[in-house]
Amino acid sequence: MRAGPRLGLIATLLLTPALASAERRFALVAGNDAGGSDTRPLLFASQDARRFHAVLTQLGGVALADADLLVNRRADELLRSLASMESRIADAQHRGERTVLIVYYSGHAKDGDLRLGDSRLGFSTLKARLGAAPADIRVGIIDSCHSGIVTRSKGARRAPAFEIEATGSQETRGLVLLSSASADEEAQESDEIGGSYFSQYLVSGLRGDADLSGDRRVTLSEAYAYAYARTVADTAESAAGTQHPTFSFDLKGNADLVLTDLTSRREGLYVPASAPAGTYYLIDTSGFIAAEVVKPADADRHIALPAGRYRVRRRLADRLRIGEFRVAEGQFVTLDESRLRDAAFSDDPVKGSRRDSAVRLSLSLGATVQAFFDAPTRDSLFPPTGLLSAELQVHNFFRRGWLWALDLAGGSAGGQVTRLDTPLPFRFSEFTAGMSLATEWPLWGNRLVPYAGLRLAYLLLSRKFEDRTFPDQFLSTFSPGLVAGIRYRLSDSFAALLRARAHYLLYSVDENRSLGYWELSAGLSYDF
Amino acid sequence: MKHFAPLLLATFSLGACGNYSNEDLDFQLALPEDGELDAKLPQALTLDTSSEYYKLTRQVVTSFNGWAAALVGLVDDVRRYSPTSRNGAERVWGPFADDKHPGWQIRVVMVRVADPNAPAPAFQVSYSIQLRNAAQNGSAFFDFMTGNYSSSGSARQGQGEMLLDVKTAREAFFPVDDFGDLERLDLVYDTADYPITVHMVVQNVATAQNRGADYSYAENADGSGTLIFDLTVDVVPGVPGATDVTFISQWLGSGAGRTDAYLKGVAVDTPVGIDCWGTSTVADYVWRWNGQGNFGSADSCVYQ
Numbered sequence: 001m002r003a004g005p006r007l008g009l010i011a012t013l014l015l016t017p018a019l020a021s022a023e024r025r026f027a028l029v030a031g032n033d034a035g036g037s038d039t040r041p042l043l044f045a046s047q048d049a050r051r052f053h054a055v056l057t058q059l060g061g062v063a064l065a066d067a068d069l070l071v072n073r074r075a076d077e078l079l080r081s082l083a084s085m086e087s088r089i090a091d092a093q094h095r096g097e098r099t100v101l102i103v104y105y106s107g108h109a110k111d112g113d114l115r116l117g118d119s120r121l122g123f124s125t126l127k128a129r130l131g132a133a134p135a136d137i138r139v140g141i142i143d144s145c146h147s148g149i150v151t152r153s154k155g156a157r158r159a160p161a162f163e164i165e166a167t168g169s170q171e172t173r174g175l176v177l178l179s180s181a182s183a184d185e186e187a188q189e190s191d192e193i194g195g196s197y198f199s200q201y202l203v204s205g206l207r208g209d210a211d212l213s214g215d216r217r218v219t220l221s222e223a224y225a226y227a228y229a230r231t232v233a234d235t236a237e238s239a240a241g242t243q244h245p246t247f248s249f250d251l252k253g254n255a256d257l258v259l260t261d262l263t264s265r266r267e268g269l270y271v272p273a274s275a276p277a278g279t280y281y282l283i284d285t286s287g288f289i290a291a292e293v294v295k296p297a298d299a300d301r302h303i304a305l306p307a308g309r310y311r312v313r314r315r316l317a318d319r320l321r322i323g324e325f326r327v328a329e330g331q332f333v334t335l336d337e338s339r340l341r342d343a344a345f346s347d348d349p350v351k352g353s354r355r356d357s358a359v360r361l362s363l364s365l366g367a368t369v370q371a372f373f374d375a376p377t378r379d380s381l382f383p384p385t386g387l388l389s390a391e392l393q394v395h396n397f398f399r400r401g402w403l404w405a406l407d408l409a410g411g412s413a414g415g416q417v418t419r420l421d422t423p424l425p426f427r428f429s430e431f432t433a434g435m436s437l438a439t440e441w442p443l444w445g446n447r448l449v450p451y452a453g454l455r456l457a458y459l460l461l462s463r464k465f466e467d468r469t470f471p472d473q474f475l476s477t478f479s480p481g482l483v484a485g486i487r488y489r490l491s492d493s494f495a496a497l498l499r500a501r502a503h504y505l506l507y508s509v510d511e512n513r514s515l516g517y518w519e520l521s522a523g524l525s526y527d528f
Numbered sequence: 529m530k531h532f533a534p535l536l537l538a539t540f541s542l543g544a545c546g547n548y549s550n551e552d553l554d555f556q557l558a559l560p561e562d563g564e565l566d567a568k569l570p571q572a573l574t575l576d577t578s579s580e581y582y583k584l585t586r587q588v589v590t591s592f593n594g595w596a597a598a599l600v601g602l603v604d605d606v607r608r609y610s611p612t613s614r615n616g617a618e619r620v621w622g623p624f625a626d627d628k629h630p631g632w633q634i635r636v637v638m639v640r641v642a643d644p645n646a647p648a649p650a651f652q653v654s655y656s657i658q659l660r661n662a663a664q665n666g667s668a669f670f671d672f673m674t675g676n677y678s679s680s681g682s683a684r685q686g687q688g689e690m691l692l693d694v695k696t697a698r699e700a701f702f703p704v705d706d707f708g709d710l711e712r713l714d715l716v717y718d719t720a721d722y723p724i725t726v727h728m729v730v731q732n733v734a735t736a737q738n739r740g741a742d743y744s745y746a747e748n749a750d751g752s753g754t755l756i757f758d759l760t761v762d763v764v765p766g767v768p769g770a771t772d773v774t775f776i777s778q779w780l781g782s783g784a785g786r787t788d789a790y791l792k793g794v795a796v797d798t799p800v801g802i803d804c805w806g807t808s809t810v811a812d813y814v815w816r817w818n819g820q821g822n823f824g825s826a827d828s829c830v831y832q
Binding site: 380381417419420422424461462463469470471473474475476477478506507508509510 | 544545546547548549550551552553554556557558561607608609610614651679
């Protein structure tokens with residue numbers, strides 16, 4: 001699990017960074033929100049992986065063909081992908097290419113294992129695989145709880161920065177391991193920044209904000225120092241306690257490792273030295289914080305960003321300064337303070353990211369039985385009916401722990417009404433569409449999730465009489481109600497669903513009558 | 529809080545619409561169906577050799593059923609469509625534009641009549657088909673057909689009346705060519721139990737040669753029945769001074785039957801003819817007051 005923030009110390013490195021021209025880089029990037037039945041699903045682990053994958057392929061010199069992105073995949077799949085990558089690395093080395101392997105993981109970890117859904121991968125196993133991998137330089141970055149275990153060895157440090165000593169003239173070789181937290185700490189996520197602290201700051205740093213040397217290249221040590229400082233600062237006052245990233249390395253060579261090269265990307269945002277000092281949040285169109293810029297006074301910043309439209313936010317004591325800018329292909333756009341406007345805190349554009357980043361979808365199919373409480377109504381007006389139902393559930397859309405669901409159902413049943421001593425058999429049909437808003441209470445590590453809330457349904461009820469001299473009848477109406485259910489997780493993707501609803505229906509054709517009906521459903525849901 | 533409940537009701541009423549109603553079924557069940565008021569002669573065919581009075585009875589039955597079908601047909605749409613509006617005990621269909629008669633509107637109003645003495649499932653209803661000349665400003669609806677029905681507890685088992693007022697429609701310049709010389713048609717029926725009875729009075733305009741007819745029909749559970757009909761015919765066309773003739777036809781479920789004809793008099797009716805026929809509808813016995821064509825024995829008649 002990951003847990004919140006404080007300020008630490010940053011030590012900068014002043015090495016001579018180098019990116020060998022014949023170097024080929026490989027990256028295996030994995031993120032998994034689930035960690036098995038005894039853990040609560042993470043909100044941003046898969047998103048962290050996507051962002052790290054993006055920054056490596058955009059700025060890190062990793063070709064798309066050499067970058068594997070594994071989202072919510074199992075441990076055996078990760079190991080297979082790693083084996084495949086090692087094979088390709090070996091081939092590249094046989095061709096005389098210098099190689100770098102970067103392995104990134106964001107997700108759960110517990111009891112010495114990485115948790116990839118229901119599967120596990122030991123820290124020690126991963127570390128051994130990295131140690132034995134054929135690449136010249138191997139970088140392991142683990143963003144998970146207790147991930148400091150992976151760096152716990154001779155030379156492991158819980159420190160704000162590390163320094164790679166230039167030794168001789170040979171090219172740099174060896175293993176570097178970074179962890180987001182110490183061996184006894186939780187790694188924390190933040191709704192505010194829409195990701196885990198460590199990964200979010202690592203990505204922001206790699207996009208340019210960590211480039212303290214100003215050479216428009218971000219080295220491994222610069223990125224680590226930046227992420228360390230921001231993570232410690234932001235988690236210092238969190239309930240889970242301060243989170244301290246750690247590192248260990250066994251590198252020999254003549255230079256630090258350049259992770260991202262901003263000169264290879266010709267578009268982004270340029271924050272001039274004249275811009276006010278402070279922290280700028282750059283938010284993409286999907287609401288995620290694409291990068292943060294900690295701008296000192298009288299210093300400029302280059303932040304590499306993919307072409308597109310962005311919003312920028314800077315927080316002052318009493319208000320926000322917000323604005324928009326567009327990054328065109330091959331162009332660094334200069335941030336113009338005069339084009340930002342004042343805004344209240346309630347207009348904070350980052351709220352969108354908080355909502356969007358938490359979204360998780362699931363689709364359920366099931367069978368429903370519906371009946372009205374009132375016996376005369378049940379016997380002669382709306383008979384008990386079986387329905388087939390489908391429901392799209394959007395988790396954490398409005399806020400974390402809230403469930404927003406859209407459902408459709410349809411079914412039919414036979415019925416009979418007797419009027420003036422005359423039995424009139426009919427075929428009753430029903431179509432419903434509903435929207436629910438409920439609160440979820442995950443139990444037993446998210447294996448069992450009860451929920452309860454409100455629902456508004458649209459009902460189209462109709463009947464056809466066997467005696468076709470009578471016209472078809474229908475009723476179209478809205479119906480408010482209550483919903484409660486239990487979702488029991490069967491696997492990473494599937495869950496069994498039991499649900500009960502009670503609804504109010506105002507019948508107003510012959511006269512105004514308040515009716516009520518109940519529904520019981522059982523189904524199977526699939527999480528996307 | 530006391531304003532909340534009505535507000536909630538109003539909110540959910542706004543989105544509600546439809547015709548899903550059990551009470552509508554009561555109104556629709558109260559109306560007679562096509563064929564329900566027909567006179568039923570057991571045989572379907574008339575032969576050249578059939579008895580003269582049997583043939584006459586058959587013709588009258590056809591005419592009788594035609595008038596009944598015309599009346600029932602007018603309310604047929606009420607059964608096939610749901611009401612346009614509901615107001616407590618009242619149901620209204622329309623008003624609709626009368627496609628056949630441009631400028632005219634038609635509507636049907638049915639009202640449930642409360643009867644505190646009626647048993648629980650009993651149902652009493654009155655109804656009317658109304659016309660209005662929409663082309664005339666301020667023109668009001670008038671009754672073209674009225675009716676009422678009292679259920680005995682079951683659908684279409686009860687007493688009812690129907691009146692077709694062609695005279696009023698003609699005076700309002702509603703095109704009534706389809707009705708010929710008809711001025712008024714009254715129909716009273718009782719389907720509550722056997723014998724089912726239907727009494728129909730056809731009244732034509734005064735200038736018509738045939739100024740009308742009176743039919744009384746009774747149907748028994750075993751298929752036997754009686755049809756009494758008066759024909760009023762001017763002896764001299766166009767000159768009032770009609771001769772009234774009453775025919776009494778009776779038949780068994782097997783089809784064999786008898787017709788007696790009477791010339792209506794001031795004090796007593798005078799028998800003028802008798803036909804008795806068997807199941808083949810061919811006469812077994814014929815008697816005429818003037819002796820022409822008489823044959824057979826009255827003992828062969830199924831009714832003595």
